[in-house]
Amino acid sequence: MTTTTRSQCPVCGESLIREEVGTWIKLRCPACGYEQEAHWVPSPEELGLVRDDVDVEVTAVWKSGRPSVAEVQALRKVVPDLANESVNVLKERVSKGERFSLGKMKRPAAKRLREKAEQLGLTLEYEEPAQ
Numbered sequence: 828m829t830t831t832t833r834s835q836c837p838v839c840g841e842s843l844i845r846e847e848v849g850t851w852i853k854l855r856c857p858a859c860g861y862e863q864e865a866h867w868v869p870s871p872e873e874l875g876l877v878r879d880d881v882d883v884e885v886t887a888v889w890k891s892g893r894p895s896v897a898e899v900q901a902l903r904k905v906v907p908d909l910a911n912e913s914v915n916v917l918k919e920r921v922s923k924g925e926r927f928s929l930g931k932m933k934r935p936a937a938k939r940l941r942e943k944a945e946q947l948g949l950t951l952e953y954e955e956p957a958q
């Protein structure tokens with residue numbers, strides 16, 4: 828198949844309609860019904876499979892510069908190691924800076940943790956290791 832974005836129907840010359848379903852691309856002619864299908868192989872980047880074994884450093888970032896009670900509670904929920912700490916003790920402990928390091932973990936784990944934290948109103952960031 829061609830790499831042009833605007834493909835013409837080889838039968839009637841009408842512009843083909845491009846439909847993508849997952850990794851399938853179907854070019855369909857609205858005039859005569861001609862169809863062409865192609866399969867593309869996503870790159871590792873597109874699949875999110877690149878260097879997933881690397882460790883990234885995860886930090887909690889306080890929205891106001893100081894941890895709120897809600898953020899500390901969210902932190903306890905997403906980090907099992909902190910679940911047993913009282914909110915007050917933990918708040919005191921994490922109040923020393925604008926961010927609090929959760930340590931290093933594999934990128935997929937960091938991503939899942941960030942999504943979970945976001946639902947609870949807590950902002951997590953992770954840094955890619957320097958190359």
Ligand SMILES: [Zn+2]
Binds near residue numbers: 838840
């Ligand atoms: Zn056609």
